[in-house]
Amino acid sequence: MTTVEAKTHKVAHHFDSADQEKAASKLGIWLFLCTEILMFGGLFVGYALYKRMYPDIFLQGSTFLDWKLGALNTVVLLVSSLTMALSIYYAQKGKNSKSTTCLWITLLCGFIFMGVKYIEYSHKLHLGLAPGDFFSYTETTTLKGLPLYFSFYYCMTGLHGSHVLAGMVLIFWLIIRSHKKHFGPSYYTPLECVGLFWHLVDLIWIYLFPLLYLVE
């Protein structure tokens, strides 16, 4: 096993120590995650209120979703969270190539997730279950308010999906840096910061899956 030490990271001059620099970076990320919770939170609160007012619409809407695909995506994101955490673990141990491999697997999971999302979206759009004014699905059994459910569906999964895409771009950036051997036991802050973001995206999906796919 190759254990190449990271290129020495130079601590920015306005920090006392590498430790302080890392703590400050993570503080910034946690504050950002806080704003993310509140952004998604608005949609969750809207969902909760409308679901109570129109339970039938949400029940009918969820029948158009395949819970198997939702469950598959849940597993994919959970596994990707593990590999993200492991890439930090191996960086801490100085095992650069294993760390890089874990990042590649995480990126692959991101692609699988978006692939499944593409299948789901295209199937719904094909049926005419499009967001807002573009909704054109007409069956005699369709409830009048069904577009309400799909507005929530597209807003919540769309915002979440765009976060997955952003996370994938960031992970690709980490892969490039990891190949250049920028990370090691003494410096892996970017891995941790992107990791925190990626875990938050997983966290939101943990709530989205039962709310959208398993409505009773």
Add this chain to the structure above:
Amino acid sequence: MSSSNHIVPLNIYIKVLSALLVLTVLTVAVAQMDFGVFNVLIAMGIATVKATLVLLFFMHLKYDNKLFLVIFLTGVFFLIVLFLFCEFDIITRIPENSVL
């Protein structure tokens, strides 16, 4: 202020993922059953257990500076405030005068 350089053992990561996968199966399983008004509470309860596992172990909150935990909980607290005030607004409306 400092941040932990604690290395979480590999077997803890594996155990956490196993627990998360089991809980995902459980989420799907309980969705097939009917517990009346408790349906949503049970689903959200399981999701919160999963979220806590991710936060404590994958996001290292268990080992890291507790300031990060406080920041996260502040966000959750204000989300609950948002939810409760919206709920109170809806619940206390008089149906005859409301456009909802």
